[in-house]
Amino acid sequence: MTTIATVAANFTRDLEQNYQAITDHVARARAQGVDFLVFPEAAIGGYLSSLGNHGDTIKNTTRSLPPAIRLDGPEIARVQSIIGNMVVAIGFCELADDGHTRYNAAAILDGTHVYGTYRKVHQPLGENMSYSSGTDWDVFDTPIGRVGLQICYDKAFPEAARVMALKGAEIIASLSAWPAARTATAENLQDDRWTYRFNLFDTARALDNQVFWIASNQAGTFGSLRYVANAKIVDPGGNILDTTLLDEGMAVADIDIEGTFRTMRAGMFHLRDRRPDAYGLLTETDTDASTGAQWRALAHA
Structure with missing residues (x-):
């Protein structure tokens, strides 16, 4: 068995606060025998304080932006000094x-x-x-299995998870700073339409690809954003094994990767049963006017 945990917590521009939160969660995870711990998007240095064409979303300015971190810099080294032999996924702003x-x-x-x-x-x-934007999805061999990484809005695109599943991902870690809706927000945040979408994407992507799906998320507020938490572990059948719901904290589950795959994929195996020969439009990159008109016609057929 492999013990997996995922975090819902608040991370800001205060790096020392971030390191302390990481330290606290790692200690709690270690006490529960966790092998793989997933922190949210932007856990080192916080996310943007707003979204849209205002605030800190101004290219090439440092105003309010997260600290830019090099992979070989002191920030990553500090995290490594905290986590020891535990495998961790964590988000940050890379320089x-x-x-x-x-x-x-x-x-x-x-x-x-x-x-x-x-x-x-x-x-x-x-x-x-x-x-700037990345361009691909790799899958990595780690002590706990083959793991793919994606961040927040990526989960809305089935192609992202499917590419990693086809590359042999057993676990996909989806790190987020996913907020509630900015308008017509539900009184109970668990019923908010953006919370609903977050949770639906998590269960659908796990079931689509018959993989273990580990979703982390920011919690609390930062700038104008109010996060929905709901860190969770989902099995390859789309079943939620544990979740934090709206609370800060950690979801934990013991999983049998090999045994679960053997059972889930013994009959219906979604990757095996694909029909790429019928999916031509999915790989079409021609965006000229005629193709756009064709797509619109298909959408309204």
Whole structure:
């Protein structure tokens, strides 16, 4: 069995607060025998304080932006000193080698190794004014299995998870700073339409690809954003094994990766039963007017 945990917590620009939160969650996880712990998007340095064409979403400005971190910098080294032999996924703002390009990024690492990194591909609501975009999804061999990483809005795109599943991902860690709706927010945040979408995407992507899905999220508030938490662990059948709901905290579950896959994929196996020959439109990259008109016609057929 492998013990998995995922965090819902608040992370800000205060790096020392972030390190203390990481330390506290790692200690709690270690006491429960956790092998793999997932922290949210932007757990080192916090996320943007707003989304849309205002606030800190202004390209090439440092106003209110998260600290830009190099993979070989002291911030990642500090996290590694805290986590020791535990495998952890964590989000941060990555500074590229050119010294100015920023990526919304995540890494999977332990105290001595960085097993892989990911740069967010799909960007919502003006996020591209603060970050450049990644271009692909890799899957990484780690001590707890083959793990894929994605960040927040990526979960709305089935292709992202499917690519990683086809590359052999057993676990997909989805790190988020997912807020509630800005307008017509539900009185009970658990009933909010953006909370509903967050949870639906998590269960659907796990079931689509018959993988273990580990969703972390920010909690509380930061700037104009109110986060919905709901960190969770979902099995390959789309069943939620544990969740924090709206609370800060940690969801924990023991999973049998090999045994679950053997059972879930013995009959209906979604990856095996695909029909790529029928999916031509999904790989069409021609965006000229005629193709756009064709897509619109199909959408309204």
